[in-house]
Amino acid sequence: MNRAERIASVVLIAFGLAVAYYAREVLKLGLAISPGAGFLPHKIGLAMAALGAAWFAATFFASRGDAGEARPDPESIARERALRRQRILTRFLPGILLILAYAWIFERAGYFVSTVLFMIGWQKGVEREGWGKSVLIALLCAGAMWALFSFLLKGVLPAGSWFS
Amino acid sequence: MDLFAGLLNGFSVALTPINLLFAFLGALIGTAVGVLPGLGPAATIALLLPTAYAIESPVTAIILMAGIFYGSMYGGSTTSILMNLPGEAASVVTCIDGYKMAQQGRAGAALGIAAIGSFIAGTVGLIGLTLFAPPIAEFALSFGPPEKFSLAIVGLLLAVTLSGSSIVKGLVMMAFGLLLASVGLDPISGKTRFSFGVTELQSGFDFVTLAMGMFGLGEIFYGLESIVKGQVVTTKVGSVWPTMKDWVESRWAILRGTLIGFFVGVIPGGGAVISSLVSYAAEKKISKHPEAFGQGAIAGVAGPESANNAASSSSFIPLLTLGIPGNAAIAMIFAALLIKGVTPGPFLIQERPDVFWGVIASMYIGNAMLIVLNLPLVGLWAQLVRVPFGILAPVIILFTCVGSYSVQGQVFDIYCLVGFGLFGYVARKLGFEAGPLVLAFVLGPMVEGSMRQSLLMSGGSFGIFVERPISLALVGLFAVLALGQLAVHLMKKKRKPGSP
Numbered sequence: 262m263n264r265a266e267r268i269a270s271v272v273l274i275a276f277g278l279a280v281a282y283y284a285r286e287v288l289k290l291g292l293a294i295s296p297g298a299g300f301l302p303h304k305i306g307l308a309m310a311a312l313g314a315a316w317f318a319a320t321f322f323a324s325r326g327d328a329g330e331a332r333p334d335p336e337s338i339a340r341e342r343a344l345r346r347q348r349i350l351t352r353f354l355p356g357i358l359l360i361l362a363y364a365w366i367f368e369r370a371g372y373f374v375s376t377v378l379f380m381i382g383w384q385k386g387v388e389r390e391g392w393g394k395s396v397l398i399a400l401l402c403a404g405a406m407w408a409l410f411s412f413l414l415k416g417v418l419p420a421g422s423w424f425s
Numbered sequence: 426m427d428l429f430a431g432l433l434n435g436f437s438v439a440l441t442p443i444n445l446l447f448a449f450l451g452a453l454i455g456t457a458v459g460v461l462p463g464l465g466p467a468a469t470i471a472l473l474l475p476t477a478y479a480i481e482s483p484v485t486a487i488i489l490m491a492g493i494f495y496g497s498m499y500g501g502s503t504t505s506i507l508m509n510l511p512g513e514a515a516s517v518v519t520c521i522d523g524y525k526m527a528q529q530g531r532a533g534a535a536l537g538i539a540a541i542g543s544f545i546a547g548t549v550g551l552i553g554l555t556l557f558a559p560p561i562a563e564f565a566l567s568f569g570p571p572e573k574f575s576l577a578i579v580g581l582l583l584a585v586t587l588s589g590s591s592i593v594k595g596l597v598m599m600a601f602g603l604l605l606a607s608v609g610l611d612p613i614s615g616k617t618r619f620s621f622g623v624t625e626l627q628s629g630f631d632f633v634t635l636a637m638g639m640f641g642l643g644e645i646f647y648g649l650e651s652i653v654k655g656q657v658v659t660t661k662v663g664s665v666w667p668t669m670k671d672w673v674e675s676r677w678a679i680l681r682g683t684l685i686g687f688f689v690g691v692i693p694g695g696g697a698v699i700s701s702l703v704s705y706a707a708e709k710k711i712s713k714h715p716e717a718f719g720q721g722a723i724a725g726v727a728g729p730e731s732a733n734n735a736a737s738s739s740s741f742i743p744l745l746t747l748g749i750p751g752n753a754a755i756a757m758i759f760a761a762l763l764i765k766g767v768t769p770g771p772f773l774i775q776e777r778p779d780v781f782w783g784v785i786a787s788m789y790i791g792n793a794m795l796i797v798l799n800l801p802l803v804g805l806w807a808q809l810v811r812v813p814f815g816i817l818a819p820v821i822i823l824f825t826c827v828g829s830y831s832v833q834g835q836v837f838d839i840y841c842l843v844g845f846g847l848f849g850y851v852a853r854k855l856g857f858e859a860g861p862l863v864l865a866f867v868l869g870p871m872v873e874g875s876m877r878q879s880l881l882m883s884g885g886s887f888g889i890f891v892e893r894p895i896s897l898a899l900v901g902l903f904a905v906l907a908l909g910q911l912a913v914h915l916m917k918k919k920r921k922p923g924s925p
Contacts, residue, residue: 265854265855266855269855277600280604288611288616292885293880293885293886293887294880294881294884295877295881295885296876296877296880297614298611299618300877301607301872301873301876302604302607302618302619305603305604305607306604308596308600309597309600309601309604312593312596312600313597315593316593316594316597319591319593345650348649348650348651349650352650353646353650356645356818356822357646357843357847360822360826360839360843361840361843363839364826364836364839364840364843365836368836372827376827379819380819380823383818383819384815387649387815388815402820402823403823406824406827410475410827410828413479414475414476414478414831415479416475416479416827416831417831417834418827418831
């Protein structure tokens with residue numbers, strides 16, 4: 262975690278400085294009596310960079326403080342890492358891709374088709390369920406969600422440009 | 426309008442059939458949310474924010490959201506006691522003695538005292554809210570832009586310093602919240618900020634999308650990687666009515682928990698989680714048998730459960746009187762009020778007494794509903810935990826995607842939702858809390874607007890924030906609390922090397 266935190270803190274410093282630069286050069290700071298559009302973002306950017314530096318220092322000193330402490334068994338760490346990597350590859354990444362695909366076809370295929378496809382995809386790809394159960398859950402969820410958003414909340418859901 | 430006339434007016438609003446129905450729905454959903462691990466009140470209110478657009482009356486919408494908030498405090502104890510699995514953060518401490526009691530065959534007594542303590546504390550908290558809110562709102566009428574700026578900043582800083590484990594990380598999230606709030610059209614110069622030519626970004630990020638992404642989707646992404654399993658206690662729950670001995674052992678704990686919860690809940694960032702922890706620590710310290718804590722002491726359940734319910738009532742005080750949300754769930758209610766065109770703050774009691782008193786009155790009713798929902802139906806609530814994550818996760822994803830789309834009718838919001846979800850996931854992995862970001866996002870426009878107005882008033886001098894007495898008092902109050910916290914931190918550090 263320390264390595265990840267250190268990388269993230271450096272990214273935060275760079276991001277904060279970029280925000281401060283953009284706010285100063287593009288948005289403009291204005292005068293103290295009448296601050297410009299970039300005044301507050303500039304201060305936020307500088308604060309982010311300073312906080313990133315403080316975070317980096319904190320993780321650096323924490324890692325030095327931990328040096329004398331007993332470390333957990335390397336085998337169990339490796340096992341835990343492998344399990345987490347497997348979960349990321351089999352559940353997390355397919356899940357994200359499915360949601361992005363759902364967003365892409367949402368207006369194109371329309372609410373009902375895209376939602377049923379997404380739910381079937383989720384049950385098959387992420388949860389590894391059988392076809393029957395996947396289709397049943399997909400139809401029930403798509404119907405319930407339609408009833409809630411379209412019927413009860415009077416929202417407008419897309420019919421689908423592919424079919425119009 | 427005097428206090429009783431106001432409250433009577435509130436009850437006339439809250440007792441209409443539609444408001445009663447939504448108070449019941451809020452209490453029901455809140456209890457379910459409290460029971461289900463992983464889905465906290467802030468996430469659920471975020472998921473339900475799109476419904477605020479469809480509910481016609483602002484009072485009804487806020488009654489629903491408030492019901493979810495205080496309902497979740499009741500429900501959270503069920504899984505803590507029966508499964509050693511806190512349904513929401515404020516019930517973490519209930520696991521310690523509650524689960525032990527369940528293992529000893531006293532689950533019924535633990536659940537009963539948690540519900541009764543919650544009812545007493547929730548009601549006392551509401552009486553405090555009724556008594557203290559109007560004078561605070563009247564006092565806040567004298568606030569100008571410098572006071573508003575100081576109040577918002579001090580509120581945010583307190584939320585950051587009190588709510589999380591790392592102050593630096595809390596401040597980083599606060600900075601991100603303020604930055605995200607500045608995206609879009611600058612109201613004074615008319616310049617677009619950070620939109621980089623994307624038309625949809627010219628009006629800024631939508632709060633509903635941000636909240637649903639950070640809390641709803643972020644939570645699901647985290648759950649996809651880690652699966653938490655709890656062990657249900659298989660012994661009989663038994664009678665939920667505590668015995669006379671249980672009463673004697675827990676009555677003062679309930680009272681102390683109520684007082685601690687009420688006062689901690691008022692402080693921005695204090696809220697239900699801290700109040701339950703403070704209450705548990707206080708009970709253990711005061712008890713003649715501190716060794717019994719952790720072994721199934723009923724006071725260890727009664728105190729914290731009372732504290733988190735009293736805090737949930739009193740955390741409405743800064744929202745309704747000052748327009749400052751003290752925690753993430755209250756920030757969602759703040760956003761729901763804005764969606765309905767109601768600005769929370771000192772003018773609320775004068776301009777919209779129906780909202781102010783109606784919500785308070787509905788909380789008395791909802792509190793009574795909750796005790797009926799929780800005591801006899803405890804077995805049913807415990808079954809809810811059996812809903813598999815494989816079904817719950819895609820349903821929540823669908824809800825967030827369709828909900829986010831329905832607000833403005835644009836797919837761009839779904840992409841933003843996924844982006845915020847990933848941001849929430851990464852932040853959680855790195856030990857950041859989403860609360861300060863959401864609070865800063867909500868208060869961002871007020872912070873910037875009041876800062877610019879103040880600088881205009883002072884001719885560009887930042888001294889205005891410490892020259893005016895109320896503003897100076899707010900800054901001083903923060904300094905005292907921050908120094909106090911620093912002293913506690915240093916004392917803990919000093920004690921650590923020699924402590925057993």
